[in-house]
Amino acid sequence: MRTSLGIASAAAALVVALTACGSAETTATTGADTGAAGKGSATEVLKVGASPVPHAQILTFVKDRLAAKEGLNLEIVEFTDYVQPNVQLDEGRLGANFFQHKPYLDDFNASKGTRLSFLRPVHLEPLGLYSKKITDLGGLARNATVALPNDATNLGRALRLLADNGLVTLKEGVGTAATERDVTANPKGLRFQPLEAAQLPRSLEDVDAAVINGNYALEAGLKPAENALVLEKAEGNPYANGLVAATGHEQDPRVAKLAKLLAGPEVRQFIERTYQGAVIPAAVPAA
Known part of the structure; x- marks a missing residue:
């Protein structure tokens, strides 16, 4: 839902606390549902579920370098599976998530009865x-x-x-x-x-x-451009990962701000510089 590919050390630091079960959250979501899916004010915390690598890394760059200028208060909640980020978004415990491509989301909505919308592609992680x-x-x-x-x-x-x-x-x-x-x-x-x-x-x-999958390869210290026997081609690939929100809450001002930042040239440059081909920008830079 992928540093001259010195990503292994960064990934190791990010995933040292992950459990082996593949379904645990690494950031607690206890307390009130501040930042949950809803039409909150632009100053409220926006909780975003994400896979640790590269999604949470990209969001951390946004949080540390770009969010304050937009008045965006971002909280990143890391997940090690592909199910709970959608379940918790549908339940209103998250305001958005960033880990998946649209074909996966479409299948999840159809099979689970969730109502989640794909807002904007951000990057491709070649399988x-x-x-x-x-x-x-x-x-x-x-x-x-x-x-x-x-x-x-x-x-x-x-x-x-x-x-x-x-x-x-x-x-x-x-x-x-x-x-x-x-x-x-x-x-x-x-x-x-x-x-x-x-x-x-x-x-x-x-x-x-x-x-x-590219994100799990990176978390494990694999270097897709060097270690893969074969990789997906990027051209015409429908599997770009992107930002997702609950249907009906796409215009939440916090989500709109995050979508704009993820599509911006700063994020594009961060992806190109950090992952050098292991993760490929999909979004057109914002005007």
């Missing part, structure tokens, strides 16, 4: 295939085990990455909804092991390769 056992695709043996993210949109996205690199063939027109059942040709007899996305970096010890 990559990683391994601790091989150094190129040619080394992937017959019957090798490949771990994949198990959520609906990222599973289809991972299978598309494998298909684009000649490892499998997918049913024509299946798009982002692809599952293992849509694999029509599998020359190497690859065995797929769907896992919760946050667990994929740990799976590298046990599988032959894993398709890992």
Whole structure:
């Protein structure tokens, strides 16, 4: 929902307190729901749920360097999974979140009955295939085990990455909804092991390769531009991560200010300078 890629040390500092369960918050949300989804005044605290890397890092840059000038009081709440940030936004415990792409949000709304709106794309984290056992695709043996993210949109996205690199063939027109059942040709007899996305970096010890979301790759100290066997192409990619708010609260002045800042040239430059290709700006600089 990706420093000359000296991101490993920054990521390690950010995630040292994360639990292994993949579902814990790292910032408490106790007390009153100040900053929750609602049409609050521009001076009220805006709580924003985010994955630690790179989303919380980008938000921290906004909070430390840009928010005060706009009169924005920002609180960043970190999550290590892809479910709770949406659940808590829908419940009104957050005012916005920043961790996901629109295909994932659309699927989440449809399957969970939530009413959340994608406001603005900010960046792309290329999905990559990683391994601790091989150094190129040619080394992937017959019957090798490949771990994949198990959520609906990222599973289809991972299978598309494998298909684009000649490892499998997918049913024509299946798009982002692809599952293992849509694999029509599998020359190497690859065995797929769907896992919760946050667990994929740990799976590298046990599988032959894993398709890992960009943010979790960065958190694990992987350098996508250097360590991935293959990476998604950025051109025409629909999976840009962006800012999300509860439907009906898109015009909350705090959310509007944050959306403007995330689209600005300062954030674009921060992303380009900090991640050097591992995370790619998607937003057009604000006028």
